Amino acid sequence: MSITENRRSPNGFNLVPPPGWDAIPLRTGTREAIDHIIRKAVAQLPAGFPKDDIPKARLKLNQEFKKVVRRARAKGGMTLYLPTERFHGVPLPVSIVAAAPIEIPRVRPQSGPEAVLAALASMTPDAETRELDDTAALRSERDVTADVAQGVDVAHRRVEYFVPVPGSCPDQYLTFSFSALIAPESDPAFYDTLVELFDAVMGTFRWSYA
Template sequence: MTTVERRRSPNGFNLVPPPGWDVIPLRTGTREAMDAIVRKAVSQLPAGFPKDDIPKARLKLTQEMKKVVRRASAKGGMTLYLPTEPLHGVVLPVSIVASAPIEIPRVRPGSGPEAVLAALASVTSGAETRELDGIAALRSERDVPADADKGVDVAHRRVEYFVPVPDSDPDQYLSFSFSALIAPGSDPAFYDTLVELFDAVMGTFRWAYA
């Protein structure tokens, strides 16, 4: 009798954010990560910044960060990536959220993730297949208009990667969502550049094995 050894499923992943970005874990250590980011931001205030206004600046930054963290956590996020240092004097209005593994039933008995991705691609606008660390993943891109009734306060460009976890049983998937706020009258080419940045970040994706 021949014994077939099952390959190990990864227990995590590695993703390299751009310089000037920070990582906020959303399951444990969230508060500590936020506090460190706030301390760094306050330490980088201009030399002439009024000392009496520092507590207000600290409070405003903390409140804004808590809002972003709450939204990411509400969507099942497990890790939040944020730019926290200015680029050419501007802090980019973008974020990346890595969401927890989810289970999706197979399209039909005996089918694998390829069938699931094909089914999702057929109903997802702007979907295409990309390869991440040797695994086929589904990428989609779209502009989301502001819609207060749906809880969307500001229009944004959204790019998502849907990634099967190899050798998982049952089949599990990770999702990576990039969001860039769209300012009225802004140049679409600027957001194309931000999307290229996110795609470059996803190019650093690697599975982790303990």
């Protein structure tokens, strides 16, 4: 459905992560969310795990979460979604970052977000239009190679959704970024499955007007 100027502007959104995932707010409540996840992880340690090693495990988890949170905030993140439970015994090297709204000037006066999405699509390889809660959005997918000079430490599959905020003035857009680390000589089908998971999560997207 096209976005119209008289559509009421939402004040937020809802997204349902998969089972075994947790959401970490990046503006307020970050520390409390991390502490909750770490307590849950420690409680799930194997029965034979040495008690003397628990403080070290807790510290390592805390350091890892701080690193991931720092990177998400550097991208303008509002909320970070992470798998905090293993999938069939395997940790998933993936994350989803919902970024704060950004303002983008219209392509032409009175042109609306549709023209902005079309312009971005023309400059983005393999971009396509999807609909999220009656809102036209732009989806793109690509493999990013490791390039330390560009600040990319590990190769990864990246999928992004670019979503106009209905009724916003000036026009604002949300970005949802999915990243899956690519291990050397890994099966591409595995990452295709992870991307399908992210697309399913984005299918739960709903605007909030409360």
